[in-house]
Amino acid sequence: MGTYSFKLPDIGEGIAEAEIVAWHVSVGDVVEEDAPIADVMTDKATVEMTAPVAGKIVKIAGEAGEMIAIGSILAVFETEGDEAPASEPAPAVQTAPNEAAQVVKPDPVPEPVAEAKPEPVAEARSEAAPPASAGHARVLASPAVRQRARDLGIDLSHVKTAEGGRVRHADLDAFLSYNSGGGYRPAGGKRADEAIKVIGMRRRIAENMAASKRTIPHFTYVEEIDVTKLEDLRADLNATRGAKPKLTMLPLLITAICKTLPDFPMINARYDDEAGIINRSGAVHLGMAAQTDAGLMVPVIRDAQDRNVWQLATEITRLAEAARAGKAKSEELSGSTLTITSLGPLGGIATTPVINRPEVAIIGPNKIVERPAFDKDGNIVAAKLMNLSISCDHRVVDGWDAASFVQALKRLIETPALLFVD
Template identity: 65%
Template sequence: MARFTFRLPDIGEGIATAEIVAWHVRPGDRVAEDQRLADMMTDKATIEMESPVAGSIIELAGEPGDRVAIGATLAVIDMEEDNGTADAVSVSLPSERAERPTTPSSIPPEDEGDPSTDSERKDTEDKAPNEARRKILASPAVRARARDLGIDLAQVQAEGEHIRHADLDAFLRYGREQGYASATGAARPDEHVRVIGLRRRIADAMAESKRNIPHFSYVEEIDVTALEGMRVQLNAHRGELPKLTLLPLLITAICRTVPDFAMMNARYNDVAGIVTRHGAVHMGVATQTAGGLLVPVIREAQSRNIWQLAAEIARLAETARSGKATSAELSGSTLTISSLGALGGIASTPVINRPEVAIIAPNRIVERPVLDGEDIRRALVMNLSISCDHRVVDGWDAASFVQAIKRLLEAPALLLAP
């Protein structure tokens, strides 16, 4: 057999190195041509690396989290005889084969099978010799919970054939009296998780932002009773249009306010000492994914109506969470919204998406009594938080910007005015 040296190809955009996010093969594995070998992360996106030949894996370059230089050996493969060569070869994969960006949220776990291993089953048999021949039937979720609680499933009586969460609950309630378990269960073992891939990129970006930007935050209370009433009415008559959430309405209010506060829709190059105040609003929408926080971008948000914004928010959220967002969709924002939805809390102090100079965070909407002149009425109230770069944005400007947004949100008919 011939030995094939697969070198990390030039994936363009001036990239010098890429980080190993995950291996999908191990030494000794047989691979087919075009089979996925690894996921490599650059500053722009995560790239799938595929084997250009069939054969057996001899050597891999490193562990997840390690960086590999362009042109360096990524994998060594013993080729199948029908690949047509008897000599050792060293070939770089053409860059166009690798340009299929994804995000770490699309990376499957290495082992999606039953988390109960053979050794765990043997331990169970050793601890309960009378139960050794009884096959323990339980879902992976139940097994994982039992393991976290320190419960031996062989001691749990099931109502049916399978042990279920209700059976674990019953064991926790009554098992202690029989000497099987403590009230709280065993302590979970310490877990060491290496910070790699998207998680490391987020960590680096947040550290850079907090290290370089003097943040300040401002919070204002907004009565959104009329806004929520209008949103409900619009949704009731939307037909085939997408369902409206608060975000399209808030983005519309921001876009209508930005022309009077150009310093808010800006990016600061602190090395060159230049603030670029952008005419178009490229709105970043922080989106939680399985792999971590991503910020897909709504291009030209100021030119879209509320229905178009709703459709684009839904599309970008789906592409981000499914791992299909492109690097272009995840870069170039000029102002960012970070929303935790129902978990929005009372107030927040979001970290700025550097090199932007501001980030806005709507908080949870709550119902409570408010004074209206001499009357008391029920109202829906939301706090709106903003964090700003104090090097280029003054507190007065930030407060005035939020107050202008508040006036629009409290008189929502203005959002639909030409």
């Protein structure tokens, strides 16, 4: 028998360390070559590490949520034969981009250590988790996920994953969240208490939002906008669209935003705290907040000002689907100059969205409601009304500028013919 020490490879992003997000194996597991053993997260992506050799796991480095230095030992395998193979890192397979790059980089982490932490790890395995080398069909999940699902009374076969992949803690979280009002309850009718470790993407989100609120003096301005004519225009465009994509309200709102921004360059900007520089952007790289099973992600519509409503609709659909499937590229998740966030059918009367740092503003359209209103002649008519919120960085954007921007935007939305006039 020999041993093989698998070291965390250089993932190629110029990083010194990565976070262990999840283990797919435990000490004592027998795995085949190329079987998934762990997920690690960098600032840009979650990467699945696979076994470089077949063998028995005799040691793993650290628990989920801990940082591990590039080049330090991730796992030790016991292999067949007297001589151990050369200890070369296996290639990593990118599986799920995270949202750290497009929101806020986390606070600096401690200097990496040369070796993984040597604390002992539990060797006991859950009886619910057969060895990774088992040949029968089953739902893929780590022993920890299986144990948690069993404690909660969840049938793993009912849990949705990205393209039928391995069930992770985030998938269980999403299952619990989306079924909380749909009749799901664990055995006995009462949900079990949980202590969920904040790791991976959820930790990135927590760090990013905390940094944004901690460093940016937010203020929010809300205005009511009559979107009756814009909704009529949207219906007409969809009725004659042919093979073009169906329009939602979002492409039309983005078109209005892009036409308004040139007169308000301080809105379409990024603030470099360390250098004390405001970088105004000539192009509109619009971040589009999208909720996924793994958490909030913000794919970016590049050069939105150069796209017509049909092109915007196509790009919105493509980016949203890529984000939800975990296939968005890192360059599609960074570099936004302004973000729009909408709760869609959940609506809401008004929102106070958190700025996508280092941007200086974020726009939040709210739900459309039909209510009686007065027309210009004093007659009562049915109107479709929507509140629009904008949160701004008060270090860069004054209240007058934010209000003026929204009023200019309102004029375009309420007179939609102006959207197509140069």
